[in-house]
Amino acid sequence: MKVIIVGAGEVGFHIASHLARENKDVVVIDKDPAAIRRVSDSIDVQVVIGSGSSPVVLKEAGIKEAEILLAVTDSDDTNLVACLVSNLISPSTKKLARIRHADYDEYHEAFSENAPHIDTLINPDIEVVKTIDMLMNVPGAVEVGEFADGRVIFVGIRLDKSARLVGISLSEIFAKTGKQSPLIAAVVRDEELIIPRGNHKLEAEDLIYFISEKDKFRDSLSIFDKYVEPIDRVLIVGGGGIGYRLAALLEKNSVYTKIIEKNPDRCIELAEKLNKAIVLHGDGSDQELLKVENIQDMGVVVTLTNDEETNIITSLLAKRMGAPKIITKISKFSYLPLMSMIGLEQVVSPRLSAINTILQHVRRGKVLSSRSIKDEQAEVMEAVALETSDIVGKPIKEISIPKGALVTGIIRNDIVIIPTGKSVIEPNDRIIIFAKKQAIPEVEKILAVKLEFF
Amino acid sequence: MRWSFILNIIGMLILFLGICMIFPLLFGLYYKDQSVIPIMKSMVITIASGAGLTICFRGVKVPYISHREGMAIVAVGWTAIGFFGAFPFYLGPEVETFVDAFFESVSGFTTTGSSILTNIEAVSKGLLFWRSFIQWLGGMGIIVLSVAILPFLGVGGMQLYKAEVPSPVPDKLKPRIRDTAAVLWKVYALFSLLQVFFLLVGGMDLYDALCHAFTTMPTGGFSTRNASVAHYDSVYIDLVIIFFMLVAGINFSLHYQFLRGKPLAFWRDSECRFFIGTVILLIVIVTFNVYGSVYETIGRAFRYGAFQVVSIVTTTGYATADYELWPPMSQVILILCMFLGASAGSTGGGMKCLRVMLYLKYCYKELFLLIHPRAVKHIKIGGVSVPEDVVRSVLGFMGLYVGLFAFSTVLIAGMGVDFITSLASVAATIGNIGPGLGMVGPVDNFALIPNPGKWVLIWCMLLGRLEIYTVIILFVPEFWRK
Numbered sequence: 001m002k003v004i005i006v007g008a009g010e011v012g013f014h015i016a017s018h019l020a021r022e023n024k025d026v027v028v029i030d031k032d033p034a035a036i037r038r039v040s041d042s043i044d045v046q047v048v049i050g051s052g053s054s055p056v057v058l059k060e061a062g063i064k065e066a067e068i069l070l071a072v073t074d075s076d077d078t079n080l081v082a083c084l085v086s087n088l089i090s091p092s093t094k095k096l097a098r099i100r101h102a103d104y105d106e107y108h109e110a111f112s113e114n115a116p117h118i119d120t121l122i123n124p125d126i127e128v129v130k131t132i133d134m135l136m137n138v139p140g141a142v143e144v145g146e147f148a149d150g151r152v153i154f155v156g157i158r159l160d161k162s163a164r165l166v167g168i169s170l171s172e173i174f175a176k177t178g179k180q181s182p183l184i185a186a187v188v189r190d191e192e193l194i195i196p197r198g199n200h201k202l203e204a205e206d207l208i209y210f211i212s213e214k215d216k217f218r219d220s221l222s223i224f225d226k227y228v229e230p231i232d233r234v235l236i237v238g239g240g241g242i243g244y245r246l247a248a249l250l251e252k253n254s255v256y257t258k259i260i261e262k263n264p265d266r267c268i269e270l271a272e273k274l275n276k277a278i279v280l281h282g283d284g285s286d287q288e289l290l291k292v293e294n295i296q297d298m299g300v301v302v303t304l305t306n307d308e309e310t311n312i313i314t315s316l317l318a319k320r321m322g323a324p325k326i327i328t329k330i331s332k333f334s335y336l337p338l339m340s341m342i343g344l345e346q347v348v349s350p351r352l353s354a355i356n357t358i359l360q361h362v363r364r365g366k367v368l369s370s371r372s373i374k375d376e377q378a379e380v381m382e383a384v385a386l387e388t389s390d391i392v393g394k395p396i397k398e399i400s401i402p403k404g405a406l407v408t409g410i411i412r413n414d415i416v417i418i419p420t421g422k423s424v425i426e427p428n429d430r431i432i433i434f435a436k437k438q439a440i441p442e443v444e445k446i447l448a449v450k451l452e453f454f
Numbered sequence: 455m456r457w458s459f460i461l462n463i464i465g466m467l468i469l470f471l472g473i474c475m476i477f478p479l480l481f482g483l484y485y486k487d488q489s490v491i492p493i494m495k496s497m498v499i500t501i502a503s504g505a506g507l508t509i510c511f512r513g514v515k516v517p518y519i520s521h522r523e524g525m526a527i528v529a530v531g532w533t534a535i536g537f538f539g540a541f542p543f544y545l546g547p548e549v550e551t552f553v554d555a556f557f558e559s560v561s562g563f564t565t566t567g568s569s570i571l572t573n574i575e576a577v578s579k580g581l582l583f584w585r586s587f588i589q590w591l592g593g594m595g596i597i598v599l600s601v602a603i604l605p606f607l608g609v610g611g612m613q614l615y616k617a618e619v620p621s622p623v624p625d626k627l628k629p630r631i632r633d634t635a636a637v638l639w640k641v642y643a644l645f646s647l648l649q650v651f652f653l654l655v656g657g658m659d660l661y662d663a664l665c666h667a668f669t670t671m672p673t674g675g676f677s678t679r680n681a682s683v684a685h686y687d688s689v690y691i692d693l694v695i696i697f698f699m700l701v702a703g704i705n706f707s708l709h710y711q712f713l714r715g716k717p718l719a720f721w722r723d724s725e726c727r728f729f730i731g732t733v734i735l736l737i738v739i740v741t742f743n744v745y746g747s748v749y750e751t752i753g754r755a756f757r758y759g760a761f762q763v764v765s766i767v768t769t770t771g772y773a774t775a776d777y778e779l780w781p782p783m784s785q786v787i788l789i790l791c792m793f794l795g796a797s798a799g800s801t802g803g804g805m806k807c808l809r810v811m812l813y814l815k816y817c818y819k820e821l822f823l824l825i826h827p828r829a830v831k832h833i834k835i836g837g838v839s840v841p842e843d844v845v846r847s848v849l850g851f852m853g854l855y856v857g858l859f860a861f862s863t864v865l866i867a868g869m870g871v872d873f874i875t876s877l878a879s880v881a882a883t884i885g886n887i888g889p890g891l892g893m894v895g896p897v898d899n900f901a902l903i904p905n906p907g908k909w910v911l912i913w914c915m916l917l918g919r920l921e922i923y924t925v926i927i928l929f930v931p932e933f934w935r936k
Contacts, residue, residue: 002629025629033841042518044612046629 001025003362004066004093006052006082007073008035010333010351011098014376015070015358017043022441024362027061030073053081055089063090068362071097072354076104084116096120096361098354102241120361124354128329129245131348135327136234136300140226142207142345145371147382147432148411154211154380154432155221156188156373158345161204163225171198173223182212182220183418185408185434186378191337193377193436195406209373211408211432213416232256235298235323237284237314238305239263239270242329242350246302247277258293260284262305284314287321296322304329315344368430378436380408383447387427390446397421402442405435455934458511460523464531465507470600471535472500477587478542481661482580489546489580496541503538522933524613525924528597532916535596536560542584548577557900557908558585563592564919565801567675567771567888568879568911570901574680579661582678586665592919593672593702593801594642595619602635611635617924619799627707641709642801646671649698656690670698673802675771675888682773682896683761692757692774696764703729703768703796724836729797729807736763736787743784759784767791769803771888773896785891789878792885793855803886803918805855812840812848854922859884862914869904879903883914 001024005012008030016039019026026045029052030036040047050057052073063069069086071079079097086093095118097111104111104121111118134144134153143156159165164176173181187196188207194200202208212220218228234250236243239261247270250257257277261267264281271279282289284305295301301318303311308330315328327346330336339347356371360381370381385392391399396407396419409432410417410425417423425431435443475497482489519527536559544555554570561568562585571577577585591599597618601611612631628634646667653663662678669676679685683695701709704726711719720726737760745755758775765772766788777788795804815833822831832839859880867876871893878890879900889896894903903911917925927933 020630023630025633027629040626041521044629044631046626 001068002027002062002066003068003070004029004058004061004063004086006030006069006071006079007098008032008039008047009072009074010331011072011354011358012070013039013043014333014351014355015072015362016045018355018359018376019362020045021437022444027066029057029061051078053078053085055085058082058086058089063093066090066093068094068096070358070362071095072358073098076101080116080118083118087116091117094119094361096122096358098122098124098358100125100241102245122354122357124350124357125242125245127353127357128242128348128350129249131353132242132246132302132327133249135346135348136231136302136325137228138221138226139228139325140224142340143209143373145380147211147369147380147409148416148430151214151414152211152409152411152416152432153214153217154185154209154371156207156209157221157224157226159202159204159206159208159224163204165202165224166204167201169199169201170196177223179219179223181223182210182216183408185209185211185380185406186373188374188377193374195404195434195436207374209434211418211434231299233297233299234258235293235295235301235318236260237301237303238311238329239266239279240304240306243302243304244270244273246304247274251276258298260289260293285310285317287317290317290321298323300325300327302327302329308332308335312342312344316342319343376437378434379440381433381435381443383431383433385425385427385429385431386447391425391431392427393424395422395424399425399446402435402439402446404439405433405443408432408434455523455526455936460527460530461507462511463527464534465504465509465511466604467504467531467596467600468500468534468538469504469508470604471538471596472497472504474587474591475500475542475584478580478584481583482578485579487578487580489542489578489584492545493542493580493584495545496538499541500538519613521613521616524617525927528614528617528920529916529925529928531597532563532920536563536912536916539563539584539588542581546578546581548581551905553905553908554901557912559588560912560915561883561888562588562674562676563596564886564915565589565593565669565672565674565769565803566883566886566915566918567669568883568890568894568900568915569676569888570899570908572899572901574678583661583665585676586668586674586678589672589674589676590646590668593674594639594706598635599639601632602639618920627710637710638706641706641713642671644713645698645701645709649694652694652698653691656686656688656694658686658691666695667698670695670770670772671702671801673699673702673768673770673796673800673886675765677772684774689757692761695772696761699764699768699770699772700730700733702770703764703800703802705797705799706801707799722836725797725808725811728811732794732807733764733767736767736791740780740784740787743781743787747781748779762788763791766887767794767804768796768800769885769887771882773889776895776897778891778895778897789881789891792881792887792890795885805852805885806921808835809848809851811835812845813852816845816849851922854926855884858914858917858922858926862910865910866903866907869907871903871907879907879911880914883911884918886915886918 003019003024003026005016005028008028016026016028020043028039028045029048031051033049036047036049048061063086071082073079076099083095083097097118099121100123108121111121135141138144140157141155142158145154168176184196186209187194233256236247236259239259247257247259259277260280260282262283267279267281295318301323303314305311311328315326318326328344330347330349331351360370368382370379372379407419410419411430433443475493479493482493540555540559543549543558544552549555557570595618597614601615615631626634627637649667650663665678708719708723708726740763741756741759744759745752749755761774762777793805794810795806796802798806798808819831819833833845862880863876875892875894878892879894882890894900
């Protein structure tokens with residue numbers, strides 16, 4: 001399968017390295033020779049230097065044989081034009097564009113029905129706001145994801161020192177708490193991700209990933225001694241695209257919201273658009289301002305400016321001043337592994353969510369959604385079990401599931417089944433699979449239709 | 455630098471080389487000659503050493519190869535391959551000292567074609583086949599071949615590929631390096647087969663046709679005959695070999711485009727135009743220079759002039775005439791051809807046309823800026839600006855090439871070798887051509903070079919084949935610092 005990626009920024013780079021690892025034929029186009037050099041030095045892909053919206057360049061990259069075009073530059077305009085041009089040269093190529101501006105929100109459908117025929121528009125900001133919303137509502141969660149249209153929740157939480165489960169092995173959870181444990185998919189200890197067995201003992205500071213039905217979610221959380229509390233006050237630092245979207249959402253949910261923005265013109269704009277939220281003009285890293293606005297009484301502080309360092313500093317400041325819960329926006333991937341080290345565990349990354357969303361569209365078989373976790377060490381995928389694939393009709397323990405992968409949920413006609421070795425996957429079930437990075441190509445293979453090869 | 459990992463990969467390369475020895479062995483068995491036992495012994499030694507290294511350093515799995523490690527693997531790997539490739543020569547009765555065997559082997563793998571054998575026709579058929587076959591392996595690159603057919607290199611193949619094929623502007627024909635390497639080898643094998651066919655039509659026997667195709671396509675120049683191609687004395691065979699030497703001297707990505715149905719690719723490529731244009735110009739000059747003074751008819755002047763110019767400029771090194779008897783102007787032109795070399799991305803050696811073009815354009819730019827000090831001017835190849843760092847690396851290459859040439863010449867001359875021979879032997883080995891002038895002219899060989907001088911020339915051949923940087927970097931102390 002040939003994939004053309006326009007844009008060699010963080011998003012393009014990471015998608016390219018994911019796909020190259022999965023043995024796909026990847027061509028990356030970018031104008032900037034330095035960005036292209038970074039790609040060609042470290043990933044086994046073909047590179048073309050030139051503008052991704054130029055027909056000549058697209059032809060040189062082989063758009064005619066390409067199955068998918070991913071337009072993921074930082075510029076909405078370039079992405080749209082790249083799709084438009086490829087539609088002219090090669091109408092059969094599937095096109096995805098990363099579009100961030102909120103003005104396009106209403107036109108996502110129109111773009112796929114009319115001329116550039118963009119199959120999917122991806123706006124990572126929408127995903128990020130959704131993730132922030134979920135993170136705010138789940139105490140102690142480091143990562144949250146939804147599957148099966150929100151019926152299944154996937155959470156990563158840090159186990160407190162005082163929790164009951166410290167020093168308990170997985171098979172003893174029921175005896176200890178008297179409650180059925182949710183399926184624990186993975187445990188991260190000392191930056192290393194492991195898929196635990198029944199005799200695996202949990203320790204304090206472990207990062208635990210588990211899957212739970214939405215209805216039983218509160219119960220599941222209480223096993224880990226975490227309790228859901230309603231959020232009533234939120235402080236947002238940075239009133240850009242994501243900040244505004246989040247403020248509007250909170251306003252709708254009647255949450256008391258303050259939003260700090262540095263640019264006075266943007267403040268005026270925000271004040272016009274928002275009705276209840278308080279718009280404050282100032283610098284988020286200004287300690288006086290934070291004190292005056294009672295930062296310690298805020299339920300959640302979210303730092304969303306466009307400057308990485310400002311976000312980190314503001315979050316650290318807020319933490320020191322006593323804010324109970326802080327969510328930080330980080331775009332630079334090299335910072336992500338550092339965040340838990342400096343005590344900022346709840347991190348959102350628009351680029352990472354763009355990558356997650358785009359990858360699920362590229363995968364073979366019927367993968368509905370996927371998201372990578374813990375610095376891309378593993379992925380959780382939701383897929384439809386096709387009638388012709390290898391996994392259907394047998395008890396799970398008889399399927400040759402690749403090493404490093406785990407079936408963590410089966411959804412059949414609105415019922416969520418947490419599988420055991422005896423469960424049987426039936427055709428058209430939706431399954432949730434957890435897979436380490438190395439196991440992904442194999443997982444993709446067992447999900448794919450066998451007939452595809454003939 | 456993870457040495458255990460590097461040695462593991464080199465072990466696999468050696469193992470692979472050992473397996474390749476099966477081919478000369480089959481020829482030896484077929485002709486029932488004296489090469490069977492030495493080749494069998496070498497095969498056992500090579501396979502055992504390769505397997506030993508691989509097993510001793512197994513279990514080191516690394517997700518990537520760094521740029522530095524890639525260069526170390528290629529430079530050390532090539533030396534090791536030259537070393538093990540020398541065993542069939544050394545263990546047989548034809549070659550006496552190890553340095554001679556090593557010289558012959560490295561000359562083969564680097565597609566130089568300089569020989570220490572004085573009577574080639576007396577050498578057993580099996581060994582002569584090995585001598586031709588290693589040129590074929592080395593031509594497109596033994597590491598490129600490994601990247602194409604061995605799965606173990608995986609992602610790291612790219613760093614190795616870049617270290618072995620250090621073209622100034624790398625062409626990746628396919629999205630994945632493995633496919634790119636496979637495509638190049640397929641094109642290479644296809645042309646080799648075609649040449650075998652055309653040589654057979656010209657009346658050569660199958661053995662000679664195979665051996666000559668295996669040394670023409672990599673622009674190697676080992677022949678199975680004492681008199682080289684002159685032995686056949688056939689206009690047809692001369693023309694076939696001229697044609698295939700030119701093919702081998704052109705960038706293989708253009709051949710690939712041509713085979714994919716783009717016949718204009720050759721014309722559109724400015725380096726290819728430069729290369730063909732230069733060859734035609736030089737043929738015309740040499741033809742008129744030798745017409746009358748050496749050859750009576752214009753036809754004969756053209757036949758020998760063209761063959762020799764193409765043979766030297768593509769760095770093959772076959773001979774149909776003793777050009778030492780030609781007028782000085784022709785000899786000087788041939789020496790200059792040794793420096794020019796063939797196209798980047800071809801199997802030929804020398805400085806490469808692309809670099810010379812860039813260098814000339816750079817010189818013109820400097821002159822232009824003296825006249826218009828405020829002009830903004832880019833160096834362009836085929837209408838596309840060449841990035842500043844590529845130009846810089848080319849200038850560095852030219853400087854190092856000339857510097858190392860001068861340094862090695864001084865070393866050789868210091869051993870008591872005469873002036874012309876010193877110059878020509880270094881030029882012929884660093885450019886991977888083969889024969890030089892003086893004591894190492896087209897009808898002589900390298901047997902009379904003193905032994906320490908042979909080591910210097912072995913070094914020159916490796917420098918030339920891996921295009922300087924990959925080899926010389928090992929001699930820079932900074933490379934070894936952590």
